[in-house]
Each structure stands twice: as C-alpha cells, then as structure tokens.
Amino acid sequence: MEFTPVYYLIPSLVMFCCGVYGFLTRRNMIAMLISIELMLNAVDINFVVFNRYLFPGSMEGMMFTLFAIGIAAAETALAIAIIINLYRVAKNIDVHDITQMKF
Amino acid sequence: MDITIPILILAIPLFMFLLLGLGGVKMSPKLAGVLGTLGMGTVLVLSYYTAFTYFFSGNPLFVDGTDRLQFVAFNQTWLQFTDKLVIKLGFLLDPISAMMLIVIPTISFMVHLYSLGYMHGERGFQRYYAFLSLFSFSMLGLVVATNIFQMYIFWELVGASSFLLIGFYYTLPSAVAASKKAFIVTRFADLGFLIGILVLSYYTGTFDFKTLCSNPQAVFSSFGGATFMGASALTWALVLIFTGGMGKSAMMPLHIWLPDAMEGPTPVSALIHAATMVVAGVYLVARLFPLYLLEEASLMFVTVVGAVTAFYAAVVACTQIDIKRVLAFSTISQIAFMMVGLGVARPEIHEGLGYMASMFHLFTHAMFKALLFLGAGALIHAVHSNNYTAMGGLRKYMPVTHITFLIGCLAISGIPPFSGFFSKDEILSACYENHIFWGVWMTMVAGMTAFYMFRLYYLIFWWDDPDYEERAKENAHGHGHASLPHDAPWTMTLPLIILALISIVDGFIPFGKFVTWEGHEYTIHINWLYAGISIAVAVIAILLARHLYIRKNDNPKAMADSCRWLWEAAHRRFYWDEIYLFITRRIIFDGICKPIAWFDRHVIDGTMNGLAYVTNQASSAIKGFQSGKVQMYIWWYLIGALILGAVTAVCVL
Amino acid sequence: MESVGSIIIYLIIALSIIVFSVLTVTTRKILRAATYLLFTLFATAALYFKLDYEFLGSVQIAVYAGGIVVLFVFSILLTTKPGDNSEKLASRSRALGLVGAVAMAGVAAWALCSRCADLFTALPSMQNPTMHQIGTAMLGTGYGQYLLPFEAISVLLLACIIGGIVVARKR
Numbered sequence: 001m002e003f004t005p006v007y008y009l010i011p012s013l014v015m016f017c018c019g020v021y022g023f024l025t026r027r028n029m030i031a032m033l034i035s036i037e038l039m040l041n042a043v044d045i046n047f048v049v050f051n052r053y054l055f056p057g058s059m060e061g062m063m064f065t066l067f068a069i070g071i072a073a074a075e076t077a078l079a080i081a082i083i084i085n086l087y088r089v090a091k092n093i094d095v096h097d098i099t100q101m102k103f
Numbered sequence: 104m105d106i107t108i109p110i111l112i113l114a115i116p117l118f119m120f121l122l123l124g125l126g127g128v129k130m131s132p133k134l135a136g137v138l139g140t141l142g143m144g145t146v147l148v149l150s151y152y153t154a155f156t157y158f159f160s161g162n163p164l165f166v167d168g169t170d171r172l173q174f175v176a177f178n179q180t181w182l183q184f185t186d187k188l189v190i191k192l193g194f195l196l197d198p199i200s201a202m203m204l205i206v207i208p209t210i211s212f213m214v215h216l217y218s219l220g221y222m223h224g225e226r227g228f229q230r231y232y233a234f235l236s237l238f239s240f241s242m243l244g245l246v247v248a249t250n251i252f253q254m255y256i257f258w259e260l261v262g263a264s265s266f267l268l269i270g271f272y273y274t275l276p277s278a279v280a281a282s283k284k285a286f287i288v289t290r291f292a293d294l295g296f297l298i299g300i301l302v303l304s305y306y307t308g309t310f311d312f313k314t315l316c317s318n319p320q321a322v323f324s325s326f327g328g329a330t331f332m333g334a335s336a337l338t339w340a341l342v343l344i345f346t347g348g349m350g351k352s353a354m355m356p357l358h359i360w361l362p363d364a365m366e367g368p369t370p371v372s373a374l375i376h377a378a379t380m381v382v383a384g385v386y387l388v389a390r391l392f393p394l395y396l397l398e399e400a401s402l403m404f405v406t407v408v409g410a411v412t413a414f415y416a417a418v419v420a421c422t423q424i425d426i427k428r429v430l431a432f433s434t435i436s437q438i439a440f441m442m443v444g445l446g447v448a449r450p451e452i453h454e455g456l457g458y459m460a461s462m463f464h465l466f467t468h469a470m471f472k473a474l475l476f477l478g479a480g481a482l483i484h485a486v487h488s489n490n491y492t493a494m495g496g497l498r499k500y501m502p503v504t505h506i507t508f509l510i511g512c513l514a515i516s517g518i519p520p521f522s523g524f525f526s527k528d529e530i531l532s533a534c535y536e537n538h539i540f541w542g543v544w545m546t547m548v549a550g551m552t553a554f555y556m557f558r559l560y561y562l563i564f565w566w567d568d569p570d571y572e573e574r575a576k577e578n579a580h581g582h583g584h585a586s587l588p589h590d591a592p593w594t595m596t597l598p599l600i601i602l603a604l605i606s607i608v609d610g611f612i613p614f615g616k617f618v619t620w621e622g623h624e625y626t627i628h629i630n631w632l633y634a635g636i637s638i639a640v641a642v643i644a645i646l647l648a649r650h651l652y653i654r655k656n657d658n659p660k661a662m663a664d665s666c667r668w669l670w671e672a673a674h675r676r677f678y679w680d681e682i683y684l685f686i687t688r689r690i691i692f693d694g695i696c697k698p699i700a701w702f703d704r705h706v707i708d709g710t711m712n713g714l715a716y717v718t719n720q721a722s723s724a725i726k727g728f729q730s731g732k733v734q735m736y737i738w739w740y741l742i743g744a745l746i747l748g749a750v751t752a753v754c755v756l
Numbered sequence: 757m758e759s760v761g762s763i764i765i766y767l768i769i770a771l772s773i774i775v776f777s778v779l780t781v782t783t784r785k786i787l788r789a790a791t792y793l794l795f796t797l798f799a800t801a802a803l804y805f806k807l808d809y810e811f812l813g814s815v816q817i818a819v820y821a822g823g824i825v826v827l828f829v830f831s832i833l834l835t836t837k838p839g840d841n842s843e844k845l846a847s848r849s850r851a852l853g854l855v856g857a858v859a860m861a862g863v864a865a866w867a868l869c870s871r872c873a874d875l876f877t878a879l880p881s882m883q884n885p886t887m888h889q890i891g892t893a894m895l896g897t898g899y900g901q902y903l904l905p906f907e908a909i910s911v912l913l914l915a916c917i918i919g920g921i922v923v924a925r926k927r
Contacts, residue, residue, distance in 0.1 A: 049807065053877055
C-alpha cells in the first residue's frame with residue numbers, strides 16, 4: 001500500500017465540509033468561529049499535501065500555511081474581541097437575534 | 104505724460120462703483136448722489152486736463168510738426184496665453200480718444216448732476232449712482248483701449264451696465280423685457296464682433312491697434328489672399344466687427360432694442376442711449392478706419408447700412424407719440440449719419456473729410472442729444488407722461504426748458520449758427536464728394552430730421568392749450584398734490600443751460616485741427632453750395648412743421664388718414680418687432696427649440712428617469728435580502744460559490 | 757510499500773481528523789466543541805509531522821492548540837451563563853446544512869477527480885526543511901523568500917492587538 005495524496009485529501013475534505021455544515025447550522029457565534037477554524041485547517045492541509053507531493057524541492061505551501069496560521073490567529077483574536085463586546089451590549093451571542101447590525 | 108492721471112481717470116469711477124455698490128445701502132441717498140457726482144467731477148477735471156494736454160501742449164510725444172501721434176500712456180500685460188495671444192490693458196491717447204475723453208465725462212457729469220433732481224426720492228437711488236459710475240468706467244476704458252480685446256472687454260461691460268440701467272425699474276415688466284431685449288440683441292451682435300476679432304487676430308497675430316493701424320499694408324499682406332464665400336477674409340473680419348458696432352449703435356436690422364431701452368430713467372437714456380454708448384459702434388469703425396480703407400467693400404457695407412437706417416429711423420420718428428421714442432429714433436438716424444460719414448470717407452477726398460465730419464458730428468450730437476433728452480426728462484417730470492398728447496402749450500409754464508429744447512431742435516436740424524449745422528454740413532459735403540446719390544439721400548434725411556424734430560417741438564410747446572389747472576385738480580384727488588407744470592430745480596436746469604450753451608458754440612471749434620484720420624491738420628472750409636441746399640431743406644421742413652402743428656387743427660390727422668396704411672406701418676416701426684417675434688417665436692422656438700426641448704425632456708430625461716426607476720424598483724424588490732441574518736448571507740454565498748465551482752469544473756477542468 | 761506502523765499511524769490520524777471534525781460541529785455543548793477542535797488540530801499537527809514538516813507541526817500545536825483554543829475557551833467562559841450552554845437545532849436546518857455540506861463535498865470531489873493523475877503520485881523523497889532554511893526563506897528578499905509577507909503579517913498582528921483592545925475594552 002502506497003500513500004498517495006488522495007489519502008490525505010479525503011480527511012481534509014471531510015474536515016472542510018464539517019466546517020461548512022457547522023457554519024451553516026450553528027447559531028452560537030463562537031461555534032461559527034470554530035467552524036471557520038476547521039475550514040482554514042482543511043485548506044492548510046491541502047497546501048501542505050500538494051507542496052509535499054508535487055513540489056518537494058520548494059517550500060511555498062509550507063510558508064503559505066505558516067502565514068495562514070498567523071492570520072487565522074489574528075482574525076480569531078479580533079473576532080472574539082468583537083463577540084465579547086457584542087455580548088456586553090446584547091447579553092447574547094446568537095446570530096439569529098443580532099440582526100440590527102445591517103444598518 | 105505721467106501715468107497717474109490716466110490711471111486715476113479709470114480708477115475713480117470704478118472705485119465709486121464699488122463704494123456706492125457695496126456701501127451705498129449704508130449711506131443716505133443724498134450722500135451717495137453727491138459722492139458720485141463729485142467723483143465724476145474729479146474725472147471731468149482730470150480728463151479735460153489730459154485731453155487739453157494732448158491737444159495743446161505741443162509735446163513731441165503727442166505731435167510731430169502738424170501730425171498728431173498715437174500715444175500709449177501705459178500698456179500692461181494682463182493675460183499671457185502664448186507668445187502671440189497676449190491680452191493687455193492700457194491707455195491710448197490719440198485724437199479720437201482724447202475727444203471722447205471730453206465728451207464722456209462732460210455728458211456723464213451733467214447727467215450725474217441732473218439725476219440729483221430727477222431721481223430724487225426714487226427707490227434704489229444709491230444703486231442708480233453705482234451703475235452710472237460703472238458705466239462711466241466701462242465707457243472710458245472702451246475709448247482708451249490700446250487693443251481690440253480690451254475694447255471688447257469694456258464693450259461687454261458697457262453692455263452690462265446698460266442692461267442694469269434699462270432694467271433699473273425692475274418691478275415694471277416692460278422695463279425687464281426691454282433690458283432683456285437690449286442685452287440679447289447686443290449680445291447677438293457681439294458674437295459677430297468676437298468672431299471678427301478672432302479672424303482678424305488669427306491672420307495678423309496681434310490685437311494691438313497701433314500695430315494694426317500704423318501699417319495696414321502689412322495687415323493686408325498677412326491675410327495672404329484668404330477668401331471665404333467670394334469675399335476676402337479681411338472683408339469678412341471687418342464686416343463681422345462692424346456687426347458688433349451695428350448692435351451697439353442700433354443700425355438696421357439690430358436697432359430694435361434702442362427704442363425699448365427708453366424704459367430706463369430718462370437721464371440714463373440721455374447718457375447711454377443717446378450720447379455715449381450708442382456711438383461706440385461709430386467709434387469702433389473710426390478706430391479701425393485704416394483697415395476699413397483697405398477694403399472698399401466693407402466701407403460700402405457701412406455706408407449702405409447707415410443710409411438705410413437713417414432713412415428708416417427718420418420716417419418712423421415722424422409718427423411716434425412717445426416723445427422719448429421720437430428722440431430714440433432720431434438718435435438712430437443721427438448715428439446712421441455718422442456711419443455714412445465714415446462709409447463715404449476716402450483719403451483722397453479732402454484728406455478723409457468724412458472721417459473728421461463723422462467724429463465732429465459724434466461730438467456735437469452727443470451734446471445736443473443729451474440736451475434734448477434731459478429736456479424731455481424735465482417735461483416728463485413736469486407732466487408725468489411720456490406722450491405729447493398730454494402736453495401742448497408748455498412754453499408758458501416752462502420757459503427754461505422751452506428755450507433750451509428749442510436750441511437743441513435747431514442744432515439737430517442743422518440751422519446755423521448752432522453746432523449741428525457745421526458737423527452735418529461736413530457729412531453732407533463728404534457724401535456729395537463721394538457720390539451725388541448719397542448726398543441727395545442724406546440731404547433728404549436731414550430735411551426729415553428737421554421736420555420731425557420741429558413737429559415734436561410744436562406739439563409739445565404750442566399746439567393745444569390744455570387746461571393744466573383742471574388737470575392738476577384732478578391729480579390732486581388722485582395723488583394728493585396739486586401743481587401746475589413748472590421748471591425743474593436748479594440741479595436739472597443747470598445742465599440744460601450748460602449743454603444749450605455748448606450746443607450753440609461748439610460748432611465753431613476748428614475740429615479739423617484736432618481730429619483727422621491720420622492726424623494731419625485740416626482746415627474746414629464750408630462749401631456754401633452744399634450748405635445752402637441743406638439749410639434750405641431744413642428751413643422748408645421747419646416751416647412745414649410750423650404750418651401743420653403751430654396750433655390745434657385737423658390737418659395732420661387728415662394727412663395720416665389719407666395714407667392710413669403707411670402711417671400705421673411707420674407708427675408700428677414697419678413691423679420690425681413683429682418680424683423678429685415671428686422669426687424667434689414661430690420659427691426658432693417652435694421649429695427648433697421645442698423639438699429639442701421635447702427630446703431633452705422625454706428622451707434624455709426619460710432615459711435617466713428610467714434608469715432611476717429600474718434601480719429603485721430593483722432595490723426595493725431585493726431589499727429583503729439584507730435581512731441582517733448572517734447565515735442567510737452565508738447560504739447565498741455558498742450557493743454562488745457552488746455554482747461557480749460547478750461551472751468551473753464543467754467548463755474548464 | 758509502506759510499513760505497517762506507518763499505516764497504523766495514518767489510520768489513527770485520518771480517523772481522528774474525521775471523527776473529531778464531525779463531533780466538533782455536531783456536539784450541543786460549546787465547550788465540548790472547543791475541546792474536539794483541539795483534538796482535530798492535534799491530529800492535523802500529527803499529519804504535518806508525518807509529511808516531514810516538523811516546524812510546521814510545532815507551529816500548529818503552539819499557535820492553534822496552545823493559543824487559539826485557549827482564546828476560545830476563555831471567550832466561551834465569558835459569554836455563556838450556566839444552564840444555557842446547550843442549543844437545540846431544528847431538524848430542518850440540520851438537513852439543509854447537510855445538503856449544503858454534501859454539495860460542497862461533491863463539487864470539491866469533482867474538481868479533485870479531474871486531476872486524477874496528480875492524486876495518485878507516489879511520495880517523493882524530500883530533505884526536511886531545516887530551521888536555517890526556513891529562517892532564510894522568511895527573512896530574505898530573493899526568489900522564494902518572504903520578507904514582505906512576514907512584515908505584512910507583523911503589522912497585521914499589531915493592528916489586531918490594538919484593534920482587539922479598542923473593541924473589547926470597557927467604556
């Protein structure tokens with residue numbers, strides 16, 4: 001048995017779809033944020049896998065993943081700051097109840 | 104010559120305009136009037152000083168032996184666009200501008216003084232004086248222009264102040280209409296002027312009068328034989344420039360604004376629409392005369408337009424009822440005289456006699472026409488009506504006005520020794536010398552001038568003897584004050600007397616010594632054959648008028664009835680206004696403007712409105728999408744992403 | 757031919773990624789979701805190790821598992837009250853979400869299949885990127901070097917720190 005890229009891509013695809021499902025169904029904002037992290041991770045895995053299999057001599061995929069992790073950290077931190085602020089105002093972080101921010 | 108005085112001549116009226124225009128409301132009317140009059144008086148002294156220095160000092164700057172020179176006091180670059188397209192502002196002294204420096208401040212000062220009495224108690228008295236100062240500034244700037252573009256700028260300023268003053272009583276619809284009419288008609292003519300300037304300067308590469316006029320042959324050769332529709336480009340340029348002059352000087356067919364311009368206050372009519380502004384066209388042609396001499400055709404055009412206008416205006420003037428209208432048409436006629444004088448002038452005929460005569464007539468006409476208008480103002484002031492039907496027998500009530508008005512009539516009719524005789528006689532001589540046809544034609548017009556002026560005179564001062572006491576009593580019920588017609592206060596009679604004295608003596612000025620077309624001195628010698636003819640014609644015309652109008656009778660009415668259609672046509676000014684209205688309303692408005700307006704309103708606006716409507720409808724239809732529910736947004740985003748992904752997968756991969 | 761140990765390790769990684777991902781989005785308790793996410797991230801880090809990217813795996817553990825998940829836990833503790841930490845999901849919205857996820861998976865699988873040849877290449881041999889190489893790549897300006905993104909990220913992080921303080925502070 002030989003591990004080809006598809007062996008790694010299928011778990012990544014499942015992970016991504018779980019992220020999509022969670023993002024569509026969960027109403028807690030933090031849960032939605034967690035789903036976003038799942039999707040980001042799935043994408044990171046893809047970068048790494050393709051880098052490893054198709055271009056083993058270079059490091060583009062890996063560097064990209066490194067930066068993506070950095071950006072994800074920043075994004076999460078900011079999103080959580082917003083959520084906490086929202087919670088302070090609305091005493092609630094259910095996205096269905098927070099519809100007034102469209103203005 | 105020091106440049107301080109030329110600058111002051113222009114700066115004082117401008118300063119007065121700004122002072123009275125901006126600060127006038129804070130002043131009492133009397134202070135504003137006195138300030139304006141004093142400012143104009145200062146300008147009067149300064150420009151007399153300038154003109155007399157120019158004519159009599161013998162300074163080699165101004166005169167070379169017997170030739171008078173063009174002297175540029177200053178010439179400042181104002182706008183520099185390219186190497187050649189440079190617009191300068193300056194002060195040019197030469198015989199005609201020096202003469203205008205006498206005429207304009209004199210008349211303007213008289214009018215300032217007169218208005219103190221005439222406009223007393225009017226609303227907007229300060230505004231009136233501000234506009235008068237603006238006009239004086241623009242007119243002085245026009246006559247001393249060193250280049251044709253400066254002239255054009257001040258030309259437009261003059262037009263603007265004329266517009267403001269005609270519309271002075273802006274609560275009257277007729278005044279508003281008249282001011283609009285004057286503005287539009289003259290602006291239409293100025294379009295031709297501008298195109299003419301552009302053509303001329305395109306070929307010659309200069310705006311400067313001195314460059315243009317000192318070497319006309321170079322100008323001619325710079326055109327290099329360019330032609331357009333059979334006439335040379337130079338002819339076109341000159342005719343188009345003359346079009347501007349036609350508008351300002353009310354030549355046919357652009358004369359229609361001048362009679363209506365009499366809606367303005369009477370002193371304004373005297374200043375702007377009789378003595379100074381309307382001769383700007385004549386001045387323009389005189390200024391560019393060396394160029395006109397290059398093209399006989401353009402001078403011929405000037406002559407024909409002038410002759411036709413002179414005759415037309417004289418005929419119409421015989422049938423008008425409003426005394427200011429009569430004077431307006433006589434103004435048109437007399438300006439046409441000047442135009443003809445310029446048109447028939449040739450250097451080989453007595454050193455350009457027509458040119459000198461035209462300028463002479465401009466000078467004398469300014470004086471006696473201002474006198475007549477101011478006299479008419481006094482009459483209107485006394486009887487509160489513009490029509491001679493409300494007057495008659497006034498000689499007993501207003502002796503000063505009567506005598507001065509009579510002097511004005513004698514002067515305009517060309518009776519020696521009054522001034523009009525000398526200048527008009529020179530014009531007629533020039534016409535005869537050019538061609539006998541013009542001589543006879545203009546002599547006939549001169550006779551008609553004498554007739555209609557004395558018709559007016561007799562109708563006002565003799566004719567009927569209405570019961571003014573009765574009328575005064577009736578007025579007393581209406582207006583609360585009863586008074587017989589009487590002479591005006593001294594501020595109004597003094598200018599009349601001064602102008603009358605000037606009109607008596609200024610014919611004896613040896614004008615040829617001062618103003619000739621190349622600056623050579625020229626001694627006027629009256630040709631008694633032509634003079635005799637014109638005197639005889641004038642005297643016959645006056646006697647005819649006396650016979651018809653000395654006392655009330657039915658002959659004039661019978662004469663009019665015998666030739667009703669002609670009288671009616673003349674009274675309606677030969678339907679020029681109706682023709683214009685027909686052309687503008689029926690042809691231009693209905694035929695061109697309305698379809699354009701329809702197109703604009705329905706097609707262009709419709710497109711825009713349709714776009715706005717569609718946008719509006721579409722956004723109100725889809726506004727539900729923005730629900731604020733984040734997960735709905737995600738759904739739409741996901742669907743879009745899936746569709747895009749599917750399309751990519753199917754089509755590209 | 758892979759060794760048996762390698763196969764077992766792969767199976768553990770793949771199964772834990774799949775199982776914990778699914779559990780992350782299906783559990784009703786938000787704190788548990790964060791915990792499952794932690795396990796998923798650990799499994800991902802293990803996958804990086806298996807693919808010979810040791811540095812990346814360590815970063816994954818340090819930043820994601822160590823930093824972000826802790827952040828999640830803290831925010832969850834701050835924003836939930838005892839008793840309402842479970843939410844009920846309507847079966848309709850669950851079904852709709854499932855449809856969306858499956859459609860997503862279908863499109864992605866289709867796209868993958870169109871590059872079949874690439875999907876079945878053997879694992880090529882590779883020199884593990886050393887720390888020296890990574891450091892040079894990150895701080896160099898030549899081809900394949902990333903100083904500019906590195907600086908951009910640093911500025912972004914600074915902006916996020918300031919932004920986070922400004923947004924979350926008490927007024």
